[in-house]
Amino acid sequence: MKAEKQLSPVTELDGKKRPLIAIAASFLFVVCISLVAVQGWSIYSARETQLAQSAASTANMARALADHADSTIELVDTILAGVVESVEHDGITHYGERLHLHLIDHVSRTPSLQGMYIYDAKGNWALHSLRDPVPVFNNADREYFIYHKTHKDKLAHVGAPVRSRSTDTWVLPVSRRLENKDGSFAGVALATIQLSFFRTFYDSFDIGNYGTITLSTDTGALVMRRPFQQEQMGRSIATEPLFKQWRERGTLGSAAVPVDMDAAERMYTYRNLRRYPLFVAVGLSTDETLANWWANAYLSTAWVVILLLILCWMGLRLFRQVTLRDELEEQLRNAQLALVTKNRSLKLLARNDGLTGIANRRLFDARLDAEFNRATRDGTSLALVLLDVDFFKKYNDHYGHPAGDACLQFIGQCIRTGRRRAGNLAARVGGEEFAILLPNTDLYGAIVVAEAVRRSIVTAGREHAANPAGIVTISCGVHALVPSRDMDSKQLVEAADKALYLAKSTGRNRVCPDAPAASSRRERASVLGD
Numbered sequence: 001m002k003a004e005k006q007l008s009p010v011t012e013l014d015g016k017k018r019p020l021i022a023i024a025a026s027f028l029f030v031v032c033i034s035l036v037a038v039q040g041w042s043i044y045s046a047r048e049t050q051l052a053q054s055a056a057s058t059a060n061m062a063r064a065l066a067d068h069a070d071s072t073i074e075l076v077d078t079i080l081a082g083v084v085e086s087v088e089h090d091g092i093t094h095y096g097e098r099l100h101l102h103l104i105d106h107v108s109r110t111p112s113l114q115g116m117y118i119y120d121a122k123g124n125w126a127l128h129s130l131r132d133p134v135p136v137f138n139n140a141d142r143e144y145f146i147y148h149k150t151h152k153d154k155l156a157h158v159g160a161p162v163r164s165r166s167t168d169t170w171v172l173p174v175s176r177r178l179e180n181k182d183g184s185f186a187g188v189a190l191a192t193i194q195l196s197f198f199r200t201f202y203d204s205f206d207i208g209n210y211g212t213i214t215l216s217t218d219t220g221a222l223v224m225r226r227p228f229q230q231e232q233m234g235r236s237i238a239t240e241p242l243f244k245q246w247r248e249r250g251t252l253g254s255a256a257v258p259v260d261m262d263a264a265e266r267m268y269t270y271r272n273l274r275r276y277p278l279f280v281a282v283g284l285s286t287d288e289t290l291a292n293w294w295a296n297a298y299l300s301t302a303w304v305v306i307l308l309l310i311l312c313w314m315g316l317r318l319f320r321q322v323t324l325r326d327e328l329e330e331q332l333r334n335a336q337l338a339l340v341t342k343n344r345s346l347k348l349l350a351r352n353d354g355l356t357g358i359a360n361r362r363l364f365d366a367r368l369d370a371e372f373n374r375a376t377r378d379g380t381s382l383a384l385v386l387l388d389v390d391f392f393k394k395y396n397d398h399y400g401h402p403a404g405d406a407c408l409q410f411i412g413q414c415i416r417t418g419r420r421r422a423g424n425l426a427a428r429v430g431g432e433e434f435a436i437l438l439p440n441t442d443l444y445g446a447i448v449v450a451e452a453v454r455r456s457i458v459t460a461g462r463e464h465a466a467n468p469a470g471i472v473t474i475s476c477g478v479h480a481l482v483p484s485r486d487m488d489s490k491q492l493v494e495a496a497d498k499a500l501y502l503a504k505s506t507g508r509n510r511v512c513p514d515a516p517a518a519s520s521r522r523e524r525a526s527v528l529g530d
C-alpha cells in the first residue's frame with residue numbers, strides 16, 4: 001500500500017502540468033500573434049507616413065511650380081499690357097523704330113521672353129522684337145489671332161504652345177487684343193515665352209528617376225513635361241487619366257494614376273495657376289517613394305520572422321521536454337506499478353507455498369507462535385494436525401515428479417477446503433508434509449477436521465498404484481493442548497509428529513492422536529482409518 005501511495009505525487013503532478021502546458025502554449029500563441037500584428041501595423045503605418053510625406057512634398061512642389069508659372073506669365077503679361085496701352089494710344093506707325101527698340105529691350109531684360117510681336121488687323125507683322133530684319137509673315141491663321149478677332153474682351157489670352165515662325169522654337173503665346181479708338185479690331189499684341197525657360201526650372205527639382213512635372217493648359221495642350229521629350233511638344237494630354245482626374249476634382253488635388261507615357265503608377269498632386277487657365281501636376285513614382293519603406297519592411301519582417309522561428313523553436317523544445325518528462329513519468333509509474341506487483345508476489349511468496357498456494361513453513365511457524373501465545377493468555381485449547389502423503393516416494397517414482405507436484409497441489413486444495421474455520425491455518429511444512437493449525441480447538445475437534453480431510457482425499461480416489469490402497473491416501477497425527485507459560489510450541493509439534501508417526505506405523509491412511517494426550521475415551525476412539 002505504501003508503494004501505491006507513492007504513486008500519487010506523480011499523478012497529481014500530471015494533472016497540474018497540463019494547464020501549465022496549455023498556458024505556455026497560449027502565451028506563446030498570443031506573443032506570436034501580437035508580434036505579427038505589431039509588425040503588420042508598424043509596416044502599414046510606416047507606409048502611410050511615407051505616402052503622406054510624399055504627398056506633402058509633391059503638394060509643396062506643385063504650389064512652387066504653379067506660382068512660378070503664374071509669375072512668369074504675369075510678368076510677360078504686364079509688359080504686354082504696357083505695350084498694348086502705348087500702341088493703342090499712339091498708334092503703331094507713330095512709334096516706329098522707337099517701339100521696336102523698346103520691344104528689343106523688354107525681351108533682352110526678361111529671360112522668359114522669347115519675343116514680342118504686333119500684328120495689324122490682317123495678321124501681318126507690324127512690329128517685332130527681333131534685331132535683324134525678317135521676312136514679313138502673316139499670323140492670321142494662329143489660334144490667338146482668331147481668338148482676339150472674334151472676342152472683344154481685352155484680357156490676356158494664353159494659347160496652346162506653337163512653334164515660332166521666326167526662330168523655329170516652341171513658345172507659349174500670351175496675347176492681347178488691339179483696338180482702334182472706335183473699339184474696332186486693330187490687331188494683336190503677342191509675347192511668347194520660351195518653353196525652355198520652364199524646362200530649365202523643372203530640371204532643378206529632385207523628383208527621382210521616374211517622377212514627372214507637367215504644365216498644361218486647361219484644354220489639355222501640353223506646355224512642358226519633365227522628363228522632356230521633343231516629340232511630345234504641342235501634343236494634347238486631354239485623354240490621359242491625369243487630365244481627366246484634374247477635370248473631375250477641381251483646382252487642387254492628388255491621385256495615384258498611371259500615365260500613358262510609361263504606365264508607371266505615380267502619386268500626383270495637381271494645382272491650377274491662380275490667374276491663368278493652366279495647371280501644374282507633379283507626380284512621384286509610387287515605387288520610388290516606397291523603395292525605402294520596402295527595404296525597411298523586408299528587414300524588420302525578416303527580424304520578426306527570425307524571432308518567431310526562435311520562439312517556435314523554443315516552444316517546440318519546451319513541448320518536447322514536457323513530452324519527454326511525460327514519458328519518463330509514465331515509465332516511472334509503470335516501474336512503480338511493476339514494483340508494487342512484484343512486492344505483492346514477493347510477499348505472497350514469502351508467506352505462501354509456491355506449489356500449492358497455501359501458507360508456507362515461515363508463515364506456519366509465525367502463526368504457531370502467535371496462536372500458542374494467545375492460547376496461553378486466553379487459556380484456550382490449540383490443536384495441530386500434521387498430514388503426510390502415504391508412499392509418496394513411490395508415487396514420484398511411479399508417475400514422475402511433475403505428477404507428484406500435481407498430487408501435492410491436489411492435497412493442498414483438499415486441506416484448504418477442509419480446514420473449516422477462517423482462523424484455521426493450512427500450511428505446507430515440508431516436501432509432502434502438511435499442517436492444519438486450529439486455534440481454540442480441542443483434540444476431538446482437530447480429529448474431526450483431520451478425518452474430514454483424509455476422507456475427502458480418499459473419496460477423490462486419485463490413483464496411486466504403489467499404494468496398497470490403490471489410491472492416494474494420507475496419514476494424520478493430531479494433538480491439542482491448553483498451553484501454560486512454561487510450555488513451548490515445539491511441544492505441540494513434537495506431539496503431533498509423534499501421532500503422525502503412530503498413524504504411519506499403524507497402517508497409514510488414518511488419523512491418530514498422540515497416545516498420552518488422547519486421555520479420554522472419546523478421543524481414543526477417534527483414532528480413525530479405513
Ligand SMILES: Nc1nc2c(ncn2[C@@H]2O[C@H](COP(=O)(O)OP(=O)(O)OP(=O)(O)O)[C@@H](O)[C@H]2O)c(=O)[nH]1
Pocket residue numbers: 355388389390391392393394396400401402403404405408430431432504
Ligand atoms: N513431486 C514432489 N515430490 C516431493 C516434493 N517434496 C518431497 N517430495 C518427495 O516426497 C518423498 C517423501 O518420501 P518419504 O519421506 O520416503 O515418505 P513416503 O514415501 O511418503 O513414505 P511414507 O511417508 O512412509 O508413506 C520423497 O521421495 C521426496 O523426493 C515435491 O515438492 N514434489
